Amino acid sequence: MRAPRRRWTTAVVTGGAGFVGSHLCTALIDRGTQVICVDDFCTGSPANVAHLAEHDGFTLLRADVTEPFTVPDPVDLVLHFASPASPADYLRLPLHTLEAGSLGTAHALALAREHQARFVFASTSEVYGDPQQHPQSERYWGNVNPVGPRSVYDEAKRYAEALTTAEAGVHGVDTAIVRLFNAYGPRMRARDGRAVPTFIRQALAGEPLTVSGDGSQTRSITYVDDTVEGVLAVAASELSGPINIGNADELSMLELAGLVTELCDSVSEIRFVERPTDDPSVRCPDISLARDKLQWEPRTPAREGLARTIAWFRNHPET
Numbered sequence: 001m002r003a004p005r006r007r008w009t010t011a012v013v014t015g016g017a018g019f020v021g022s023h024l025c026t027a028l029i030d031r032g033t034q035v036i037c038v039d040d041f042c043t044g045s046p047a048n049v050a051h052l053a054e055h056d057g058f059t060l061l062r063a064d065v066t067e068p069f070t071v072p073d074p075v076d077l078v079l080h081f082a083s084p085a086s087p088a089d090y091l092r093l094p095l096h097t098l099e100a101g102s103l104g105t106a107h108a109l110a111l112a113r114e115h116q117a118r119f120v121f122a123s124t125s126e127v128y129g130d131p132q133q134h135p136q137s138e139r140y141w142g143n144v145n146p147v148g149p150r151s152v153y154d155e156a157k158r159y160a161e162a163l164t165t166a167e168a169g170v171h172g173v174d175t176a177i178v179r180l181f182n183a184y185g186p187r188m189r190a191r192d193g194r195a196v197p198t199f200i201r202q203a204l205a206g207e208p209l210t211v212s213g214d215g216s217q218t219r220s221i222t223y224v225d226d227t228v229e230g231v232l233a234v235a236a237s238e239l240s241g242p243i244n245i246g247n248a249d250e251l252s253m254l255e256l257a258g259l260v261t262e263l264c265d266s267v268s269e270i271r272f273v274e275r276p277t278d279d280p281s282v283r284c285p286d287i288s289l290a291r292d293k294l295q296w297e298p299r300t301p302a303r304e305g306l307a308r309t310i311a312w313f314r315n316h317p318e319t
Helices: 019-030 046-052 087-092 094-115 151-171 195-205 224-236 253-263 288-294 302-315
Strands: 010-014 034-039 058-062 077-080 118-124 175-180 209-212 243-245 270-273
Touching: 010 019, 010 094, 019 034, 019 046, 019 224, 034 046, 046 058, 077 094, 077 224, 087 094, 087 151, 094 118, 094 151, 118 151, 118 224, 151 175, 175 224, 195 209, 195 253, 195 302, 209 253, 224 243, 224 288, 243 288, 253 270, 253 302
Parallel strands: 010 034, 010 077, 034 058, 077 118, 118 175, 175 243, 209 270
Antiparallel strands: none
16 A cells, blocks of 8 residues: 555654665655655765756755754754664774764754654664564564674664653653665665675676575565655654564575576576574564554565566666
């Protein structure tokens, strides 16, 4: 089901020049909302929102959310998506990742409080760590290593969830938390370290697809259009969350690699590599809450979404 077409006057999207953020900016513009895209381009790119540059309702503000920032116009929606999100990025920028989750969230919440705006925080399935519950429901507290290499991202998001919850309780800010599961699609960076763009890049180049471990670990991949509709459905609701936004159909990494190879019509072979530290064994959301309260669930089959993503990468080989 499509997200409700509630209209906001002006929305701020932090991290709006990133992968998911840029798709959110487009969807909001299409719904008649003015958008202020805030990004410091540490992982995002102006190219991701170049198609919006000439639109009267779009403003691109270069700013680092770890520093206080303001916007001049009245705002009724703040979507906080600013954070390095791929392993390659948060391992390269560990302190910035922690600050985006802590200081950045505090500053985005302050903006929402000032304007009495709805605030939606983009959390992640990584708050569940290497889960001992499967599938993962919002009631599960997770199994996270607080000092492992992935902790800078996992704990930044867990802290930001706590901060968002406290801000709602203390100051009455209208907040919601969405936990996103492995969004993928056009505008991902080919070398951002995540499985889908890595496999596509390798398959298109005829290189071996590098599958970690034995490839039996699973992920729940969600096409970005479905992710955006889920986020906007939460924004348009009165729910505070956390709410899982993901695909209940999981794939093993070996299955994903095989599907990408097939759709790319590639002759690439599989090469098994060492599995990263704290790499989750399983990842699949329980989306009962989103189905029941929002009538939302992903509609794009993996084969279709991957075909669209591969077509985009064929046309953008330099990303």
